[in-house]
Amino acid sequence: MPINKGMMSSLVENWGTPPDFFAELNKEFGFTLDVCAQPHNAKVSKYFTPEQDGLAQDWGQEVCWMNPPYGRKIGDWMRKARNAAWGGAIVICLVPARTDTKWWHEFAMTGEIRFIRGRLRFIQPDGNPGQSAPFPSAVVIFRSSDANN
Secondary structure: OOOOHHHHOOOOOOOEOOHHHHHHHHHHHOOOEEOOOOOOOOOOOOEOOOOOOHHHOOOOOOEEEEOOOOOOOHHHHHHHHHHHHHOOOEEEEEEEOOOOOHHHHHOHHHOEEEEOOOOOEEEOOOOOEEEEOOOOEEEEEEOHHHHHO
16 A cells, blocks of 8 residues: 555645544533544534634634644644633644653643554545554543643
């Protein structure tokens, strides 16, 4: 099976959330806002598109799903998620488990971390499952109670 070179590089920033994976988390949390979506891949009816720029929006008291772009701005998204939780939102983030990075230590480690066993099979832009990701993933949960960390 050929390797998808885009999966191995920073050329791909938008990794579509596997539906079954999302459904399990949605059962637990009951999401009300998808902060990083496009109309074709939004996970809930209320969402922010790239044009609306979720980083510039108020996430209020929502229960937020966040599968952010995995490029250079991921630290900005994690800072926003943590700060939104301090303001009353609950934010559940699907991110690469990059435990050696600055953003991981500054932000991810202030929330609840759930490492994902195995590799997720993200969804391609055409809606079909892609190959398994070449990186481990984690779910990071930010709640207002984490503000003391």
